[in-house]
Amino acid sequence: MAELERKIAELENAVPTTAPAAEAESDRAPNGTKSTNPTADDDTFWALNGLIDRAADEGGVVYTGHTTPPGGESPVSWQMGLPSAAINDLNFAEAAPALAALGHPVRLELLQAIYEGTTTVAQLGEDERFGTTGQIYHHIHALAGAGWLENSRRGHWRVPGQKIIPLLTLILIGTH
Template sequence: MDEERWSLLEKRIAALEAARADTAAVTDHEAFWALRGVKERSDGRSVLLWTGAVDLPGGERYEWQEAADAASVLDADPTVAVAALSALAHPVRLGLLLKVLQGRRTVTELGEGLGTSGQLYHHLRQLTEAGWLDAVGRGTYAVPGARVVPLLTLLATAGLR
Protein backbone atom coordinates (compact mmCIF):
# COMPACT_ATOMS: atom_id res chain seq x y z
CA MET A 1 0.00 0.00 0.00
CA ASP A 2 1.37 3.40 -0.88
CA GLU A 3 2.11 6.15 1.64
CA GLU A 4 -0.97 8.26 0.75
CA ARG A 5 -3.41 5.36 1.24
CA TRP A 6 -1.80 4.48 4.61
CA SER A 7 -2.14 8.06 5.72
CA LEU A 8 -5.79 8.15 4.68
CA LEU A 9 -6.48 4.85 6.43
CA GLU A 10 -4.80 6.07 9.64
CA LYS A 11 -6.92 9.25 9.57
CA ARG A 12 -10.12 7.25 9.12
CA ILE A 13 -9.23 4.93 11.99
CA ALA A 14 -8.41 7.90 14.21
CA ALA A 15 -11.75 9.52 13.33
CA LEU A 16 -13.61 6.30 14.16
CA GLU A 17 -11.79 5.95 17.48
CA ALA A 18 -12.51 9.59 18.34
CA ALA A 19 -16.20 9.14 17.50
CA ARG A 20 -16.34 6.03 19.68
CA ALA A 21 -14.64 7.89 22.54
CA ASP A 22 -17.19 10.72 22.18
CA THR A 23 -20.06 8.21 22.33
CA ALA A 24 -18.60 6.57 25.43
CA ALA A 25 -18.25 9.96 27.07
CA VAL A 26 -21.87 10.84 26.30
CA THR A 27 -23.09 7.49 27.63
CA ASP A 28 -21.41 8.25 30.96
CA HIS A 29 -22.56 11.85 30.92
CA GLU A 30 -25.32 13.30 33.09
CA ALA A 31 -27.59 13.36 30.02
CA PHE A 32 -28.54 9.74 30.74
CA TRP A 33 -29.65 10.22 34.35
CA ALA A 34 -33.10 8.75 33.68
CA LEU A 35 -31.62 5.72 31.94
CA ARG A 36 -29.28 5.08 34.86
CA GLY A 37 -32.23 5.27 37.24
CA VAL A 38 -34.21 2.76 35.18
CA LYS A 39 -31.27 0.38 35.06
CA GLU A 40 -30.75 0.63 38.83
CA ARG A 41 -34.40 -0.22 39.50
CA SER A 42 -35.02 -2.82 36.80
CA ASP A 43 -33.52 -5.90 38.47
CA GLY A 44 -31.93 -6.85 35.15
CA ARG A 45 -35.23 -6.75 33.23
CA SER A 46 -35.68 -4.83 29.99
CA VAL A 47 -37.75 -1.81 30.95
CA LEU A 48 -39.25 1.09 29.01
CA LEU A 49 -39.85 4.42 30.74
CA TRP A 50 -41.66 7.52 29.60
CA THR A 51 -41.92 10.56 31.77
CA GLY A 52 -42.48 14.26 31.52
CA ALA A 53 -43.42 17.52 33.19
CA VAL A 54 -45.55 19.58 30.82
CA ASP A 55 -46.97 23.09 31.15
CA LEU A 56 -49.64 23.67 28.52
CA PRO A 57 -50.58 27.10 27.14
CA GLY A 58 -53.95 26.88 28.93
CA GLY A 59 -52.16 26.88 32.29
CA GLU A 60 -52.48 23.17 33.06
CA ARG A 61 -49.48 21.28 34.38
CA TYR A 62 -49.07 17.54 33.93
CA GLU A 63 -46.40 15.40 35.51
CA TRP A 64 -46.31 11.79 34.48
CA GLN A 65 -44.10 8.75 34.77
CA GLU A 66 -44.89 5.30 33.54
CA ALA A 67 -42.83 2.19 32.95
CA ALA A 68 -43.49 -1.06 31.14
CA ASP A 69 -41.68 -4.35 30.99
CA ALA A 70 -40.33 -4.68 27.43
CA ALA A 71 -41.03 -8.42 27.35
CA SER A 72 -44.70 -7.78 28.15
CA VAL A 73 -44.93 -5.28 25.32
CA LEU A 74 -43.30 -7.71 22.89
CA ASP A 75 -45.63 -10.54 23.95
CA ALA A 76 -48.84 -8.45 23.98
CA ASP A 77 -51.67 -8.79 21.50
CA PRO A 78 -50.98 -6.03 18.94
CA THR A 79 -54.67 -5.56 18.17
CA VAL A 80 -55.07 -3.92 21.58
CA ALA A 81 -53.17 -0.85 20.38
CA VAL A 82 -54.75 -0.63 16.93
CA ALA A 83 -57.69 1.62 17.86
CA ALA A 84 -55.51 4.12 19.72
CA LEU A 85 -52.87 4.24 17.00
CA SER A 86 -55.41 4.30 14.16
CA ALA A 87 -57.07 7.34 15.69
CA LEU A 88 -53.73 9.14 15.52
CA ALA A 89 -53.03 8.05 11.94
CA HIS A 90 -54.80 10.98 10.33
CA PRO A 91 -53.34 14.48 9.96
CA VAL A 92 -56.63 16.21 10.84
CA ARG A 93 -56.95 14.24 14.08
CA LEU A 94 -53.35 14.95 15.06
CA GLY A 95 -53.97 18.60 14.30
CA LEU A 96 -57.07 18.58 16.48
CA LEU A 97 -55.17 17.03 19.38
CA LEU A 98 -52.42 19.63 19.07
CA LYS A 99 -55.01 22.43 19.00
CA VAL A 100 -56.61 21.07 22.18
CA LEU A 101 -53.23 20.84 23.89
CA GLN A 102 -52.55 24.44 22.83
CA GLY A 103 -55.76 25.60 24.51
CA ARG A 104 -58.30 25.65 21.66
CA ARG A 105 -61.01 23.37 22.99
CA THR A 106 -64.42 24.39 21.70
CA VAL A 107 -65.99 22.98 18.57
CA THR A 108 -65.91 26.47 17.07
CA GLU A 109 -62.17 26.87 17.71
CA LEU A 110 -61.38 23.35 16.56
CA GLY A 111 -63.42 23.66 13.39
CA GLU A 112 -61.58 26.73 12.09
CA GLY A 113 -59.99 25.90 8.75
CA LEU A 114 -61.60 22.48 8.63
CA GLY A 115 -64.23 21.31 6.15
CA THR A 116 -67.77 20.58 7.27
CA SER A 117 -68.99 20.22 10.83
CA GLY A 118 -69.77 16.58 9.96
CA GLN A 119 -66.09 15.99 9.25
CA LEU A 120 -65.11 17.70 12.50
CA TYR A 121 -67.50 15.60 14.58
CA HIS A 122 -66.34 12.43 12.83
CA HIS A 123 -62.72 13.12 13.82
CA LEU A 124 -63.67 14.19 17.35
CA ARG A 125 -65.68 10.98 17.77
CA GLN A 126 -62.72 8.88 16.58
CA LEU A 127 -60.41 10.57 19.09
CA THR A 128 -62.94 10.29 21.92
CA GLU A 129 -63.65 6.61 21.30
CA ALA A 130 -59.91 5.87 21.26
CA GLY A 131 -59.42 7.70 24.58
CA TRP A 132 -57.36 10.60 23.25
CA LEU A 133 -60.09 13.18 23.97
CA ASP A 134 -62.81 13.66 26.56
CA ALA A 135 -65.94 15.72 26.04
CA VAL A 136 -65.71 17.93 29.14
CA GLY A 137 -68.65 20.18 28.48
CA ARG A 138 -71.09 21.11 25.79
CA GLY A 139 -68.95 21.32 22.65
CA THR A 140 -65.70 21.42 24.64
CA TYR A 141 -62.92 18.84 24.57
CA ALA A 142 -59.77 18.07 26.55
CA VAL A 143 -56.99 15.52 26.35
CA PRO A 144 -57.30 13.36 29.48
CA GLY A 145 -54.51 14.18 31.93
CA ALA A 146 -53.19 10.62 31.91
CA ARG A 147 -52.78 10.85 28.12
CA VAL A 148 -50.94 14.20 27.82
CA VAL A 149 -47.35 13.07 28.45
CA PRO A 150 -47.75 9.68 26.68
CA LEU A 151 -49.24 11.46 23.65
CA LEU A 152 -46.48 14.06 23.49
CA THR A 153 -43.88 11.29 23.98
CA LEU A 154 -45.40 9.28 21.12
CA LEU A 155 -45.45 12.33 18.84
CA ALA A 156 -41.85 13.24 19.74
CA THR A 157 -40.60 9.71 19.06
CA ALA A 158 -42.45 9.75 15.73
CA GLY A 159 -40.40 12.79 14.72
CA LEU A 160 -42.71 15.68 15.63
CA ARG A 161 -40.26 18.07 17.31
Protein backbone atom coordinates in the same frame (compact mmCIF):
# COMPACT_ATOMS: atom_id res chain seq x y z
CA MET B 1 -47.30 26.31 13.98
CA ALA B 2 -44.37 28.73 14.04
CA GLU B 3 -44.54 28.77 17.84
CA LEU B 4 -44.30 24.96 17.94
CA GLU B 5 -41.35 25.00 15.53
CA ARG B 6 -39.62 27.63 17.69
CA LYS B 7 -40.15 25.53 20.83
CA ILE B 8 -38.83 22.42 19.10
CA ALA B 9 -35.76 24.33 17.95
CA GLU B 10 -35.16 25.53 21.52
CA LEU B 11 -35.42 21.97 22.83
CA GLU B 12 -33.09 20.64 20.15
CA ASN B 13 -30.53 23.28 21.03
CA ALA B 14 -30.90 22.76 24.78
CA VAL B 15 -30.60 18.97 24.84
CA PRO B 16 -27.36 17.33 23.74
CA THR B 17 -27.75 15.02 20.78
CA THR B 18 -28.06 11.44 21.95
CA ALA B 19 -25.32 9.04 21.01
CA PRO B 20 -25.99 5.81 19.13
CA ALA B 21 -26.93 2.84 21.32
CA ALA B 22 -23.46 1.31 21.04
CA GLU B 23 -21.94 4.49 22.47
CA ALA B 24 -24.63 4.67 25.16
CA GLU B 25 -23.50 1.32 26.47
CA SER B 26 -19.80 2.16 26.26
CA ASP B 27 -19.73 3.25 29.91
CA ARG B 28 -20.98 -0.16 31.05
CA ALA B 29 -18.66 -2.67 32.64
CA PRO B 30 -18.45 -6.13 31.01
CA ASN B 31 -20.91 -7.61 33.54
CA GLY B 32 -23.54 -5.03 32.53
CA THR B 33 -23.21 -2.84 35.61
CA LYS B 34 -22.65 0.86 35.21
CA SER B 35 -19.10 2.08 35.23
CA THR B 36 -18.25 4.51 38.03
CA ASN B 37 -16.42 6.76 35.56
CA PRO B 38 -18.57 9.87 35.05
CA THR B 39 -19.04 10.71 31.39
CA ALA B 40 -20.95 13.26 29.36
CA ASP B 41 -23.46 10.49 28.72
CA ASP B 42 -24.46 10.54 32.40
CA ASP B 43 -26.37 13.76 31.68
CA THR B 44 -27.60 12.68 28.27
CA PHE B 45 -28.82 9.28 29.45
CA TRP B 46 -30.02 10.18 32.96
CA ALA B 47 -33.42 8.53 32.45
CA LEU B 48 -31.92 5.42 30.87
CA ASN B 49 -29.35 5.14 33.65
CA GLY B 50 -32.14 5.39 36.22
CA LEU B 51 -34.08 2.62 34.48
CA ILE B 52 -31.01 0.39 34.34
CA ASP B 53 -30.28 1.03 38.02
CA ARG B 54 -33.85 0.12 38.95
CA ALA B 55 -34.64 -2.70 36.49
CA ALA B 56 -31.12 -4.19 36.26
CA ASP B 57 -30.89 -7.30 34.08
CA GLU B 58 -34.66 -7.74 33.87
CA GLY B 59 -34.91 -4.57 31.80
CA GLY B 60 -38.00 -2.64 30.93
CA VAL B 61 -39.45 0.28 29.05
CA VAL B 62 -40.57 3.57 30.60
CA TYR B 63 -41.96 6.84 29.36
CA THR B 64 -42.42 9.81 31.61
CA GLY B 65 -43.04 13.50 31.46
CA HIS B 66 -43.75 16.64 33.44
CA THR B 67 -45.15 19.68 31.62
CA THR B 68 -47.65 22.48 31.97
CA PRO B 69 -49.92 22.46 28.91
CA PRO B 70 -50.41 25.79 27.11
CA GLY B 71 -52.92 27.82 29.09
CA GLY B 72 -52.77 25.30 31.93
CA GLU B 73 -52.58 26.37 35.53
CA SER B 74 -50.62 23.43 36.85
CA PRO B 75 -48.20 20.87 35.49
CA VAL B 76 -49.16 17.38 34.44
CA SER B 77 -46.84 14.59 35.57
CA TRP B 78 -47.07 11.06 34.23
CA GLN B 79 -45.02 7.90 34.17
CA MET B 80 -45.77 4.52 32.67
CA GLY B 81 -43.48 1.55 32.51
CA LEU B 82 -43.41 -2.19 32.33
CA PRO B 83 -40.70 -4.76 32.92
CA SER B 84 -39.47 -6.55 29.81
CA ALA B 85 -41.29 -9.77 30.73
CA ALA B 86 -44.63 -7.95 30.82
CA ILE B 87 -43.91 -6.26 27.49
CA ASN B 88 -43.06 -9.63 25.94
CA ASP B 89 -46.52 -10.84 26.98
CA LEU B 90 -48.34 -7.96 25.26
CA ASN B 91 -50.34 -8.45 22.09
CA PHE B 92 -49.09 -5.57 19.95
CA ALA B 93 -52.33 -5.60 17.92
CA GLU B 94 -54.21 -4.37 21.00
CA ALA B 95 -52.54 -0.99 20.46
CA ALA B 96 -54.09 -0.64 17.00
CA PRO B 97 -57.25 1.30 17.95
CA ALA B 98 -55.35 3.93 19.97
CA LEU B 99 -52.64 4.28 17.33
CA ALA B 100 -55.02 4.16 14.35
CA ALA B 101 -56.99 7.09 15.75
CA LEU B 102 -53.80 9.17 15.46
CA GLY B 103 -53.09 8.02 11.91
CA HIS B 104 -54.59 11.02 10.12
CA PRO B 105 -52.78 14.38 9.90
CA VAL B 106 -56.00 16.34 10.51
CA ARG B 107 -56.60 14.42 13.73
CA LEU B 108 -53.11 15.28 14.94
CA GLU B 109 -53.68 18.93 14.07
CA LEU B 110 -57.03 18.84 15.90
CA LEU B 111 -55.35 17.31 18.95
CA GLN B 112 -52.68 19.99 18.86
CA ALA B 113 -55.26 22.78 18.59
CA ILE B 114 -57.29 21.34 21.47
CA TYR B 115 -54.15 20.78 23.56
CA GLU B 116 -53.24 24.43 22.93
CA GLY B 117 -56.66 25.66 24.07
CA THR B 118 -59.09 25.68 21.15
CA THR B 119 -61.81 23.60 22.76
CA THR B 120 -65.08 23.90 20.82
CA VAL B 121 -66.10 22.63 17.40
CA ALA B 122 -67.22 26.18 16.54
CA GLN B 123 -63.70 27.48 17.27
CA LEU B 124 -62.11 24.60 15.38
CA GLY B 125 -64.45 25.23 12.44
CA GLU B 126 -62.91 28.68 11.97
CA ASP B 127 -59.70 26.97 10.85
CA GLU B 128 -59.85 25.77 7.23
CA ARG B 129 -57.42 22.92 7.93
CA PHE B 130 -60.09 20.99 9.80
CA GLY B 131 -62.79 20.94 7.12
CA THR B 132 -66.52 21.12 7.73
CA THR B 133 -68.26 20.84 11.07
CA GLY B 134 -69.30 17.31 10.13
CA GLN B 135 -65.71 16.35 9.33
CA ILE B 136 -64.52 17.86 12.60
CA TYR B 137 -67.10 15.87 14.57
CA HIS B 138 -66.10 12.72 12.69
CA HIS B 139 -62.46 13.15 13.71
CA ILE B 140 -63.28 14.23 17.27
CA HIS B 141 -65.50 11.21 17.83
CA ALA B 142 -62.78 8.88 16.50
CA LEU B 143 -60.25 10.48 18.87
CA ALA B 144 -62.66 10.39 21.80
CA GLY B 145 -63.53 6.76 21.10
CA ALA B 146 -59.85 5.88 21.36
CA GLY B 147 -59.45 7.87 24.59
CA TRP B 148 -57.42 10.77 23.18
CA LEU B 149 -60.16 13.35 23.83
CA GLU B 150 -62.92 13.81 26.36
CA ASN B 151 -65.86 16.17 26.60
CA SER B 152 -64.93 18.38 29.56
CA ARG B 153 -68.26 20.19 29.61
CA ARG B 154 -71.02 20.65 27.08
CA GLY B 155 -69.41 21.45 23.75
CA HIS B 156 -65.84 21.66 25.07
CA TRP B 157 -63.17 19.08 24.34
CA ARG B 158 -59.83 18.43 26.00
CA VAL B 159 -56.99 15.94 26.03
CA PRO B 160 -57.50 13.96 29.27
CA GLY B 161 -54.74 14.54 31.83
CA GLN B 162 -53.68 10.88 31.73
CA LYS B 163 -53.23 11.13 27.93
CA ILE B 164 -51.16 14.33 27.73
CA ILE B 165 -47.74 12.77 28.34
CA PRO B 166 -48.49 9.65 26.22
CA LEU B 167 -49.61 11.93 23.35
CA LEU B 168 -46.54 14.14 23.64
CA THR B 169 -44.35 11.04 23.83
CA LEU B 170 -45.79 9.73 20.56
CA ILE B 171 -45.32 13.14 18.94
CA LEU B 172 -41.71 13.17 20.11
CA ILE B 173 -41.20 9.67 18.69
CA GLY B 174 -42.74 10.69 15.38
CA THR B 175 -40.70 13.86 15.03
CA HIS B 176 -37.26 12.71 16.24
